[in-house]
Amino acid sequence: MTTTNSSFPASTTAALEARNITCVRGERTLFSGLDLELFVGQCLHIRGENGVGKTSLLRLLTGLASPDCGEVLWYGQPIKKQESEYHSKLLFLGHRDALKEDLSAIENLRMYAAIDGITLSEQDAFASLWRFGLKGREDLPVNCLSAGQKKRVLMARMLTRRAQLWILDEPFNALDTHAVGELQALIVEHLQGNGLVVLTSHQSLAISGLRVLDL
Amino acid sequence: MTTTNSSFPASTTAALEARNITCVRGERTLFSGLDLELFVGQCLHIRGENGVGKTSLLRLLTGLASPDCGEVLWYGQPIKKQESEYHSKLLFLGHRDALKEDLSAIENLRMYAAIDGITLSEQDAFASLWRFGLKGREDLPVNCLSAGQKKRVLMARMLTRRAQLWILDEPFNALDTHAVGELQALIVEHLQGNGLVVLTSHQSLAISGLRVLDL
């Protein structure tokens, strides 16, 4: 890995680490004593049947929910202790698209950039939308877009967000085969730039060096 | 096809027919002059890249939207002329799950049965949920279910709705591989009982006698 290529610092310690975490939903223990280590440049694919707890695990990793036991570390520090620091490195895309239906794709992108404290030129925003085949749809309100096109707006956000750690919940849903390939390419690109990716998917992925966690 | 096996009348004319339909969204013509014929026992797989107009076509077929030109026929009659008749034969599942988050899976099922005018015994409702791996989750409010489990509730609804024509928009999204297989089996079963299925999906299907429409 060349340093010119990498946009984030490499390191010998695990970047993301989960220690002995347990998740209880209602009266059901989804998993317990789970350990996890992810190094820079790695991609973790979480698999498991429906309802096994993949989404719940991702939410623990983001810090949106807190584990009933155990803790999540980012470069050795508990994420609860460095929330803003961790959040600036993190991009989470969940089951829901988190797009404002009344705003256009470009407005959604720029709004998120502003909220995340990123300067995003109009040109870059357009370029990222065009890259994912949204040419001519930039100014349509998002509720006019098709399911797959909404997902593509999210892909554009991945590109512009410049976060080191991506946590993606079933990012391939609703995408056509071409777009699935493009997203995988995007992920590989991100990993080569010293990024980290945690994702869930029921499809098998063509990413080299993929680590798999079966829940 | 044996008559004992079939729950709906077979026929030599096309059951579902679209004549020369055109769909315009905004200033964009998605497709025009589209003709379509579907016979009893057939499954139509609509494919195409994101935003090409698959969902729009399905909504035209259900009658939720009306085509800008052309018409949709059910057994030779325009569907607009026999709305209630057509609706009693139709089950449409869209991108959104149409489940009440505050009600449990079983309550959602029975509520739809009541609204659709179907008598559904408690036992049948439970049995259909169990068939799709929701044992022990019948009484959880739906918002506690995982994305795939919600889809499974919809599969249970397919089973209990007893409609002849199923129109399904990306039914395989969020399902794990096992459930995808089960859903395909369900579709085949339905076709053998003289049903009709129109569906969209970006995955390739293992259903014999599948007809494909590329938009």
Added chain:
Amino acid sequence: MSNVNNLSSSQVTNWFKFSSPSAFYPLAGKMIPWFWALTMIFGAAGLWVSFFVAPVDAVQGQGYRIIFVHVPVSWMSMFIYVVMAVWAGLGLIFNTRLSAMMAQALAPIGAWMAFLSLWTGAFWGKPMWGAWWVWDARLTSELILLFLYLGFIALQASIDNVRRADKAGAILALVGVVNVPIIYFSVKWWNTLHQGASVSLTKAPAMAQTMLWGMLLMALCLWMYSIAVGLMRVRAIILEREAHTDWVRQLNEVKR
């Protein structure tokens, strides 16, 4: 010196022991009868004073005897709210399950007290002022207190997730407790025909003494009552929330 330290530290550990529901449940069960006994004693004494010792009022006749229940319930309604908020706040800060349950158990009791304050006040107001209700500052603030209780109860009842219900309820209770003194002092700037208390304690010292005793005894009775019922409620809540745990399954009354 070291002796004292030992004592206090052992007490501390004891208290932490009882802050777990499994330890508190049987302890509460043992305490309840004692508080019921105290309730009976204070209640009997209070009623005796209020009906047979306290003399008839010169202005209001026998009707004034409502004071012996009206004032204690009014006091309790305000006091319980503060206690409830304190428990809720403790639960929020230290994340102890038991304190949140305490708050939840106290809310309905306080709501009933507030309701009774309104009720007895109305039945006092009709003969004294000729109206069931006036928009007087004190009456209104009591009404608002009832709303605060009901809001707390309704909020907790409408959230399924227990952990979230506790936290949300605690925030509401704490915000509400800030509001209580505000409402109370706002009376001074609120220009209405404010109806002052018709019974003045300075009027007849001897009578005031017995009246004060009557009210105090009744208030003590209600205090004990609130603790007793509060403990009963906490026990029920504990069972409901911990239904799936082993220690509940091992309880004598469950195993049988």
Added chain:
Amino acid sequence: MWNSSAEFFAMGGYALYVWCSFGACALVFLLEPLAVRARHQAIVRRLQREVLAEQFDQKGGQ
């Protein structure tokens, strides 16, 4: 101070008001603990049933 029980219950003409106040309080303070106890017993009964069902399951399995 009261000459007869009738006089006591009449409360100097304020019977309605005094007894409605005290009565309502008595009613609430009587019914509330009863209701709480009923709730408690209902939960205990439910738990008992669940424990029995579990034991039943285990015996069936053996």
Added chain:
Amino acid sequence: MNAFIAIVHRDLLLVMRRKSEVLTALFFFVIVTSLFPLGIGADTALLRKIAPGVIWVAALLSTLLGLQRMFAADYADGTLEQLVLSPNSFTALVLGKIVAHWLVCGLPLVLLAPVIGIQFDLDAQSLKVLMAALLLGTPVLSLLGSVGAALTLGVRGGSVLMSLLILPLYIPVLIFGAGAVYASSVGLDITGHFSLLGALLILALAFVPWVSASAVKIAIE
């Protein structure tokens, strides 16, 4: 008919799931009516004079607050499409939703009104008139409100204008409703007010479900 009952039942069930909802509608009504004396002062004569208006405004508000829920949730999660596709008459289903709304947001107000009336020192006759007027008027509020709720579902440009057109439609109900109570409290004839309220109700019942159903279908398309 079965579907009609099913939808009423379902909506009530959804409400009951959050046990507090019925109660909170009531308490909202109580709180709003209590706000006016707080803002205005405790002059009994003054309060008695403004009581009908205050109570009716409060009724309108509690109806209004529940209205957004009438279709919006079903719209957002796709249930509304399913209802349109139901073999039963969609108009009947819409009527079912309106009835459920009234049962939750209207009826309790009618029952609670006397208690509020007493707080404002209304006499027994006025209380009866108040209840009767509310009984006739609140269904109209629910019915008319459903049109507004349906129209504001879509993003069509006209919806703004239409929602503004609906709100003024409430004014006649308020004027006749409050007027009836006021007339009775000063001893005037009230039959006029009541026949007007009744006419409004009949008109609304005849046309509104159909109008709302079409509005919903337009919003969905």
Added chain:
Amino acid sequence: MNAFIAIVHRDLLLVMRRKSEVLTALFFFVIVTSLFPLGIGADTALLRKIAPGVIWVAALLSTLLGLQRMFAADYADGTLEQLVLSPNSFTALVLGKIVAHWLVCGLPLVLLAPVIGIQFDLDAQSLKVLMAALLLGTPVLSLLGSVGAALTLGVRGGSVLMSLLILPLYIPVLIFGAGAVYASSVGLDITGHFSLLGALLILALAFVPWVSASAVKIAIE
């Protein structure tokens, strides 16, 4: 700070896309206030007496109308999670949403109040006091309201429950606000009322964003 401005800007943009929201809040304010002259009659002395109370109650209720939208839409579509995960202080973002709400539902009322006041025959001095009181008071309403909105997020029947929770908290504002206008109209001293309103505003500004932010986080968990 940039994120704060961004969120205010975004919320305003969203409101502008659906113009009905601003308009309904305003329209509601106008309707509630104009209803009283209609219902009570042209007794100017009476109207002048109830004017402060009526205007303040109307302001309070129209603030309430916009409140459930403050977080609910962002909650439903997952945006709120994204905001929590933003590197910027979430409390600042919440404050941004509150400010946006005030700009949409509070400020227009302040500007409109003189027009309404004239309908009630208030004199020029009282009008000025009314505006000033609203200017101090409506931000408090938005702030306190945000707590209720956050607590009832995702709770069914949330809007009604929310009103039940926050209306009691609104009462001090109502009393001081209406009191100030009333005092000025009868020529009493008003500094007391204003310093109390100011104190409320400062208190609310200091604590509420933080409380609301934690309430939202609890709701999301």
